[in-house]
Amino acid sequence: MVTAIxxxxxxxxxxxxxxxxxxxxxxGGLAGEFGGLGSNQLMGVKKTTDLLEQITxxxxxxxxxxxxxxxxxxxxxENAGINSVNVDRAQTQTLPGAAAPNTQPAPGAAPSQAAPGxxxxxxxxxxxxxxx
Numbered sequence: 124m125v126t127a128i129x130x131x132x133x134x135x136x137x138x139x140x141x142x143x144x145x146x147x148x149x150x151g152g153l154a155g156e157f158g159g160l161g162s163n164q165l166m167g168v169k170k171t172t173d174l175l176e177q178i179t180x181x182x183x184x185x186x187x188x189x190x191x192x193x194x195x196x197x198x199x200x201e202n203a204g205i206n207s208v209n210v211d212r213a214q215t216q217t218l219p220g221a222a223a224p225n226t227q228p229a230p231g232a233a234p235s236q237a238a239p240g241x242x243x244x245x246x247x248x249x250x251x252x253x254x255x
Contacts, residue, residue: 125196132189139182146175 128189128193135186142179
């Protein structure tokens with residue numbers, strides 16, 4: 124659903140750009156280049172500018188509403204971070220050549236000397252796992 128809203132927002136944005144380019148500015152704009160004189164004779168100058176201004180406001184409001192809707196619809200839960208195979212693989216894979224963490228005290232050492240959760244030097248993979 125979010126993808127559809129993003130695509131619709133892109134389409135409205137392109138239409139908004141085109142409508143703004145068609146409008147008459149004080150220097151004439153692109154309306155005179157693309158047959159703006161013929162449309163002025165058909166509908167009148169005032170009615171054409173009023174219609175283009177209303178379309179511009181409508182498209183601008185539509186883009187803002189769809190942007191806010193897409194922000195609301197995006198999941199912001201705990202697991203809403205980056206979903207990537209590479210990130211998952213980096214979090215679960217150990218470094219090559221790294222030994223498994225040694226949680227048992229060395230032989231002959233008193234249990235009070237070994238810190239709980241102590242690992243051998245160079246075997247830590249804490250740089251690869253996120254801290255929560």
